[in-house]
Amino acid sequence: MSRTPMLLSAEGLNKSFSGFQAIKDLSFYLEHGELRTVIGPNGAGKTTFLDLITGRTKPDSGTIEFEDEHNLLPMNEFEIYRLGIGRKFQTPTVYTDHTVLENLQLSLAGSRGVFRSLFARLKSEERDRLPEILKTIKLTDRAQWKAGALAHGQKQWLEIGMLLAQDAKLLLVDEPAAGMTDEETHRTGELLLSLAGNHTIVVIEHDMTFVRQISEGRRVTVLHQGSVLCDGSVDHVQNDERVIEVYLGRKSKAS
């Protein structure tokens, strides 16, 4: 039987910042169509891990490959983006002075050249896609608002919408529920679940209710001190002795 092709495989990653080892011998594999949740206490290296994938920082050692053929290490941010890897930041990062619609427009897949941008026109299929995305992220009636005027939760959705406009193969979503009300969090979960399958998604999250909602029957990876602590279903990891220990900070009786 042939090996399932991996969408993303990272092996033996190490990264330290002036003596502090943020990522330690980390290996991570992702299959096509997965929705993977990554949890871990503060300082576990979750965001650094995303920085490494998206080219924001470079690892000291290790390899990262996308679709088994692209080596991500020599690439910079926008080259990696153009392969189809989209990222949502922990704090919503949208163009605050642009309208919601313009934010999505800038994210649409297509040419990224300077001279093309001078004469670019929206294609008709793109004009059809924008309302669809607006509907998905529930911002239809806010299309002409400046993104800076949106509520915090709406900015988070807009940023997810921007990844949809990009038609990313891999969505890296960093703490989408941060700073949201319970209801907004739930709606965000539904949004991510509706995207699963068509897209491969990695979600980094703290909020365990939210993690339970989106990872039902899916794999959860726990990071601790820069490497994978354990891996498995949400029930499995929640009952894992080591996970309880790092989260609650008490010595496990069994060991």
Added chain:
Amino acid sequence: MNTLLTKREGIGFGVVFFILLVVMPVAEATKLIDPFTLNTWGKYLCYAILAISVDILWGYTGLLSLGQALFFTLGGYMMGMHLMLMIGKLGQYKSDLPDFLVFLGHTSLPTIWKPFYSFPFALLMVILLPGLLAAVFGFLAFRSRIKGVYFSILTQALTYGAALLFFQNDMLMGGNNGFTDFRTLLGMDLRSPGGQRSLYLATGLLLLCIFLFCKWLTITKFGLIQRAVRDSETRVLFSGYSAANFKLFVFVVASVIAALGGMLFVPQVGIINPSEMNTEHSLEAVVWCAVGGRGTLIGPIIGAVSVNILKSWATRAYPDWWLIILGVTFILVVLFMPRGIVGLPDQIKGLLNRMKRKPSETAEIPTAIAP
């Protein structure tokens, strides 16, 4: 985002350019205002072009360049070289060579000067030399991701270095005296009112063209990305755009715009020397933008003209106080008029609305429900 000008803008700009391009020259031709005034306004319009070049970098892309006076002066020098050769034998030494070259002991024209007999060549160099310098400098700076205050300092250093170079007599650019004593351009007597009027009109038309070109840039997708770079460069990179390439393009365009302004500045003031090439001039242009309203295109024009009218008056009435007046104006504008003169009507409207509304209702209503 797809119309070049809204109706309101169209009327406003129409009025401004009608006054500049029709009313002023006609008034001068019919002796309502004297040639000196028109000439002074011609200078202001050159400054307005310089201010636009600062604004498309600073106001639209978030790059505070303190090197725009350099590109302005370079454009002026390229035009000055042509004007020097057009003096012919009318100079002090009755030689074909420019006076300063005779003074330095030259007997024949240096090779780099020869092509400048041709006006089209001089025009080409006005665009090429500053454009090329901006391209090389910008490529190195943006590729190394130099941003913010470091970019400002570097452009300032570049300007300073260039000025030192031009002060040298060995550059064959007239040293610290620069070029002066111009006579004719394209057969037109530069010292006659007619010649000055033509230059004024050329400046006004160029300003109009540059204005429309920059306005067009802002409504394209390019304009969207340009402002996106200003607001969130990280997001631009993570939206797949090479921010460096976009910044480089704006930098080159802005530098060529500044150079074109300098090209028309020199025949109107009749002199060009390296002291134009300094940070103070770049900084003044930044003040014009801030006063007029940065991030708009009409703002720099209004700012350049109004601050220079103020300067003309103050340097005559209170010569010792001018720099203090300028500084205080700048501080007041930054503190109380963040959007400059252009933003004043909206600011007053907002203030009146807030006074009308009850305190309980003062919650921010998004100002962004765009037309």
